[in-house]
Amino acid sequence: MRRAEPETRGEILAAATRRFAATGYRGTSLQDIATEVGCSKATVLYHFANKEALLTELMAPAITELQALDAALTGLTGRAAQQTAADGFVDLAVRFRREIALIRGEFPELLRQPEFAHIQRISERLRDALAGNTDRPAAQVAALVLLAGISETCAEFVDMPDAELRPALLALARRALEPVPEHPTQDKET
Structure with missing residues (x-):
């Protein structure tokens, strides 16, 4: 399996940081993160197994x-x-x-x-x-x-x-x- 491109992985981490800061860990879904990055939830799951x-x-x-x-x-x-x-x-x-x-x-x-x-x-x-x-x-x-x-x-x-x-x-x-x-x-x- 191909590794995540650094910018996509970094964008997901940055979006997760912003969302967790704004709405909390519990209040943030993977879909929220995907929307902020401008990708699909499947893309987020490709790079990270789950929110944890x-x-x-x-x-x-x-x-x-x-x-x-x-x-x-x-x-x-x-x-x-x-x-x-x-x-x-x-x-x-x-x-x-x-x-x-x-x-x-x-x-x-x-x-x-x-x-x-x-x-x-x-x-x-x-x-x-x-x-x-x-x-x-x-x-x-x-x-x-x-x-x-x-x-x-x-x-x-x-x-x-x-x-x-x-x-x-x-x-x-x-x-x-x-x-x-x-x-x-x-x-x-x-």
Whole structure:
């Protein structure tokens, strides 16, 4: 089978991005995407097996970076885990804020899809790292609020310059994180 011509595949991805941003992932059909590109639904299906495959390809670079952050957090505890997680997640969210905006409000539903199930586990490990890998409720709450708040803020301020958004988010994260000892005595099991 012949591969998609780069411009057609790119046009489909660009149209999917615009439609997902305008009407949400659930609110967008393959026919909507095909209409925007000016091709048939069959053409879209020739290039992408289904709508999930389109979203998977659009999110692939962000997911790859999230997996790299997850790997960098392995074995870290206490403040080292918090700082690495905060810096890494802020960088990731700022860099991929347009992708975050595409799935805004639909993230919980998307995590139930098999293609994205591993993201839920990574998110939980990231939350634990932001909490310094402790079971302390205040640390866990602060970590969860930061994850949700950083994501939502990045989706809201997609056009804010990185040089303004990143420092504001890092300053907020540093203020919000529950301080933990360098080597916490109540480390979570990973």
